[in-house]
Amino acid sequence: MATAPRPYAGPVLLAEGFRPFFLAAAVWAAVALGLWVALLSGAIVGPRALDPLAWHIHEMLFGFVMAGVAGFILTAIPNWTGRPPLRGTPLAALVVLWLAARLLALTSLVATLPLALVAVVDAGLPLALAAYAARQVMAARNWRNLVMTGPLLVLAIADGLMVAEGAGVTVPQGLGWRLGLAAIIILISAIGGRIIPAFTRNWLMKRGATALPPASPGPVDRLALASLHTGLLAWAFLANGHGPGTALTGGLLLLASAANLARLARWRGWTTLAEPLLSILHLGYLWVVVGAALLGGTLLTSTVPMATAIHALTAGSIGTMMLAVMSRATLGHTGRPLTADRATVSVYLLVNGAALSRIVASLMGGAHLSLLALSALLWVTAFALFAARYLPYWRRPRLERIA
Incomplete structure (x- = not known):
């Protein structure tokens, strides 16, 4: 006989996916654009591996937007499947993964660390979301929503391509x-x-x-x-x-x-x-x-x-x-x-x-x-x-x- 999940007793901010990720999306949308203006004006120096325009595009698409997508997907999955939401430590781990990618893109570490490691960290969130969504949807036999993993995988590939281009790998420009x-x-x-x-x-x-x-x-x-x-x-x-x-x-x-x-x-x-x-x-x-x-x-x-x-x-x-x-x-x-x-x-x-x-x-x-x-x-x-x-x-x- 299945047992009911234990009541959640951790931090409220980690009770549901939309809470930390919508906060991250809103804050980063404002901060990243402010940094972009500072980069353009020469007030600060940007990362060596990404020119100011590339950094701006990357952080809008794979920083700001990816956080919002994560918040939506993690909140929608329980509605699609009837299964408990991701919360607590596993949710915190995804937030940390997102933050690590922001740190890499903002610093010169992108140019010094192995490309494969940077790509895995940078594309880690969409890959993790796609894997989690697929697992939950298949467990609930909610096949209609399995298609939602497709754009997440494409986002991961796109992120990896942009990182590779910034590192000097020959890929189609843009x-x-x-x-x-x-x-x-x-x-x-x-x-x-x-x-x-x-x-x-x-x-x-x-x-x-x-x-x-x-x-x-x-x-x-x-x-x-x-x-x-x-x-x-x-x-x-x-x-x-x-x-x-x-x-x-x-x-x-x-x-x-x-x-x-x-x-x-x-x-x-x-x-x-x-x-x-x-x-x-x-x-x-x-x-x-x-x-x-x-x-x-x-x-x-x-x-x-x-x-x-x-x-x-x-x-x-x-x-x-x-x-x-x-x-x-x-x-x-x-x-x-x-x-x-x-x-x-x-x-x-x-x-x-x-x-x-x-x-x-x-x-x-x-x-x-x-x-x-x-x-x-x-x-x-x-x-x-x-x-x-x-x-x-x-x-x-x-x-x-x-x-």
Whole structure:
């Protein structure tokens, strides 16, 4: 006869995966961008193995975003499988692994330690998450969610490629970060397609609405995902090339943008404006639509700078969706009401202001430096405010609601 798991009696911060990893994501998003500005200004000297731009890209994708992904995956797995969450010492070990990778990337140790050791440490978190997720999902026979291990493995490979390139190994230039970005947007599109229409449908039903998002995916969803995923992966491998393959990829990304816009419209986001905690998810997905269109445009014409498309996907989609998911998951899993207070709304406005400023900066000439500074300030303020506002939730036990 199976015995019930022992009640958890350790630190609250290690009771669930979202607590330490959402804190790490928020703090590092602000700190890493502040360090990036300091590197650009020459106020500090960066690591020998990574130039300032490479370090910035690496720490945004594999530092900030990876922490947020870890928090989400570790919190979602118990919901998918009905099994106990990872907590206590094993969870702390994953946090330490993430911190070790940040230390390696920030110091000159990357250039002095064996490449294999650096790659294992740096890609250790996505590999550990993929292994843990696969084990839990297979134990529960929840085969539908086994597919979620795919993007985690791609992230690990992408991280290793970027480390190898920084160490001087001959790999296709930029393949690591492009593959990492593609994997993250693929995760957003897959997970967004599950949670956004479901949360919207539940919210509207409670208010007596009859026009609802579809309860299950349809042909539009399949076309949107197939075209987006294929287009992003093709871009990751063909971005430095020219010819028919590049033009075909650009056209495929434009198709993906149109299909995902139709997909987003089916979720009826305009009906959720009364609750920013919900409408921000729709806005975050809209950035995927914009980013895919701009990325397609960069491959078809020289009038769209690559930086514009990249920052629509990163500062826009990833920044917005990370804050949207982290705020909602924190409130829901700590027993708080699922509504955005003024501080949370301010965070949403700040991160979207940062994205817009950065995109406009990439389109402008002489005035772009002031816009870059504004974008950095808005980004740092957004994540610092989020960390300050949500830290009490992460540090305190879940509220038990009284019926």
